[in-house]
Amino acid sequence: MLSDLHTKRADSASPLSDLTRDYAQSLDAQDPLRHFRQEFLIPSKKDLKRKTLAAPDENDEEDDQRSIYLCGNSLGVQPRNVRKYIDHYLRAWALKGVTGHFVPHDDQLLPPFVSVDEAGSKLMAPIVGAKPEEVAVMGTLTANLHLLMASFYKPTQERYKIIIEGKAFPSDHYAVESQIVHHGLRPEDAMVLIEPRESQLPILTTEQILRVIDEHASSTAVILLSAIQFYTGQYFEIEKITSYAQSKGILVGWDCAHAAGNVDLQLHDWNVDFAAWCTYKYLNSGPGCMAALFVHEKHGKVEKDKIGTAEQAFRPRLSGWWGGDKQRRFLMENKFVPQTGAAGYQLSNPSVLDTSALAASLELFNRTSMAQLREKSLKITAYLERLLKYPPESLPKRTFSIITPSNPAERGAQLSLRLAPGLLDSVLEVLEEHGVVIDERKPDVIRVAPAPMYNSYVDVWEFCQVFFKACRLALDTRK
Numbered sequence: 349m350l351s352d353l354h355t356k357r358a359d360s361a362s363p364l365s366d367l368t369r370d371y372a373q374s375l376d377a378q379d380p381l382r383h384f385r386q387e388f389l390i391p392s393k394k395d396l397k398r399k400t401l402a403a404p405d406e407n408d409e410e411d412d413q414r415s416i417y418l419c420g421n422s423l424g425v426q427p428r429n430v431r432k433y434i435d436h437y438l439r440a441w442a443l444k445g446v447t448g449h450f451v452p453h454d455d456q457l458l459p460p461f462v463s464v465d466e467a468g469s470k471l472m473a474p475i476v477g478a479k480p481e482e483v484a485v486m487g488t489l490t491a492n493l494h495l496l497m498a499s500f501y502k503p504t505q506e507r508y509k510i511i512i513e514g515k516a517f518p519s520d521h522y523a524v525e526s527q528i529v530h531h532g533l534r535p536e537d538a539m540v541l542i543e544p545r546e547s548q549l550p551i552l553t554t555e556q557i558l559r560v561i562d563e564h565a566s567s568t569a570v571i572l573l574s575a576i577q578f579y580t581g582q583y584f585e586i587e588k589i590t591s592y593a594q595s596k597g598i599l600v601g602w603d604c605a606h607a608a609g610n611v612d613l614q615l616h617d618w619n620v621d622f623a624a625w626c627t628y629k630y631l632n633s634g635p636g637c638m639a640a641l642f643v644h645e646k647h648g649k650v651e652k653d654k655i656g657t658a659e660q661a662f663r664p665r666l667s668g669w670w671g672g673d674k675q676r677r678f679l680m681e682n683k684f685v686p687q688t689g690a691a692g693y694q695l696s697n698p699s700v701l702d703t704s705a706l707a708a709s710l711e712l713f714n715r716t717s718m719a720q721l722r723e724k725s726l727k728i729t730a731y732l733e734r735l736l737k738y739p740p741e742s743l744p745k746r747t748f749s750i751i752t753p754s755n756p757a758e759r760g761a762q763l764s765l766r767l768a769p770g771l772l773d774s775v776l777e778v779l780e781e782h783g784v785v786i787d788e789r790k791p792d793v794i795r796v797a798p799a800p801m802y803n804s805y806v807d808v809w810e811f812c813q814v815f816f817k818a819c820r821l822a823l824d825t826r827k
């Protein structure tokens with residue numbers, strides 16, 4: 349029996365009773381956020397194996413039939429109320445056609461189409477510690493990084509470099525590289541990669557990052573880092589790094605893909621210059637749903653009295669009509685005056701379908717707070733770490749190691765586990781067979797992310813039982 353592996357050891361040693369399923373259940377019972385789990389459609393084990401999509405009866409699934417879904421760092425699960433939001437959108441479109449842009453309804457969940465972007469900003473801002481005017485829900489992550497760099501990366505003879513992690517997510521790497529080339533520069537000269545000292549443990553210390561900033565201080569225009577590193581799960585010291593780089597005259601941007609909805613960011617107070625993130629991970633908006641960006645209020649000013657003069661009235665950017673002054677939007681004057689703040693970075697009228705899906709999830713986040721979610725996240729990830737530190741005695745010590753920092757302040761929900769060589773494929777097979785959903789980064793890392801919004805302590809406990817068994821089987825078959 350699968351669960352015997354771990355319960356036996358725990359039962360035979362009473363000081364380790366916090367390793368039992370009962371203990372996990374008791375933690376769930378005390379969890380003040382536990383009711384949120386019911387707001388989500390977590391795929392059942394049966395549904396993960398089905399070959400058709402027809403007639404899933406999502407309401408019939410008992411909790412213990414649900415998969416052990418620890419993959420919110422990749423794709424969040426569907427909030428139940430997405431259907432309601434999308435249905436409202438479909439009805440508004442069907443009943444009102446183009447007039448749906450302007451006609452409010454007594455029972456609307458979101459304002460008329462033309463104002464839906466404002467609703468998005470209001471719902472999103474508290475999640476990243478921003479003012480609503482500093483956030484725009486728009487575009488996609490990589491496209492937003494490009495738009496932001498188009499505005500913030502203005503290479504000069506003296507300052508032309510962009511500093512980025514050597515192991516940045518490929519899309520960020522390509523975006524930076526192509527921006528540099530776009531400006532007629534060579535990545536060999538202008539792209540500074542911060543490389544981890546050990547490729548086996550790709551953690552960057554703050555000191556190392558500050559040292560690279562020092563080395564390139566006078567020639568760097570922008571530093572773009574990930575708030576939480578996708579591979580290691582490392583949560584960087586955003587405030588410290590931002591203020592240090594800014595003290596050297598460098599503009600600082602953060603890719604918050606793995607941080608938004610995961611940790612309690614304070615983008616405004618930390619004085620971040622710009623940031624962008626997707627919404628399909630911890631923010632549960634659905635695959636490829638629209639993203640968001642942050643522009644600090646100090647950069648979003650529009651000085652109306654300077655418009656038409658030789659002086660710069662607003663930060664230059666790549667523009668589209670939706671970023672323009674709302675009062676004049678339909679006058680078709682072809683004189684671009686942006687809206688104040690991040691909204692002035694919008695290009696196109698937003699997808700109301702996308703915004704509806706996203707708003708359904710953001711509404712749940714707004715029923716609690718990132719501070720509360722982070723509090724649970726710290727506990728549930730610490731619990732995962734604790735269980736992983738007590739594998740059954742039959743498992744050799746070097747079967748796996750946790751590469752995510754052990755300091756809770758330096759990580760979010762995710763723990764990345766490096767397996768001994770040759771184990772990954774068999775481990776993944778067993779995890780899948782038992783309805784565990786996590787993701788892998790070949791050749792040997794799995795990423796496990798208990799999302800505080802919907803994961804339970806029992807999920808974590810179950811994962812560890814299956815994982816230990818998977819490791820045992822993988823070791824046996826490798827021999």
Ligand SMILES: Cc1ncc(COP(=O)(O)O)c(C=O)c1O
Pocket residue numbers: 488489490491517519520574578603605606626
């Ligand atoms: C850190 C990071 N940057 C960029 C991307 C690319 O996102 P998108 O395809 O939405 O542009 C991802 C996607 O997972 C990511 O994790």
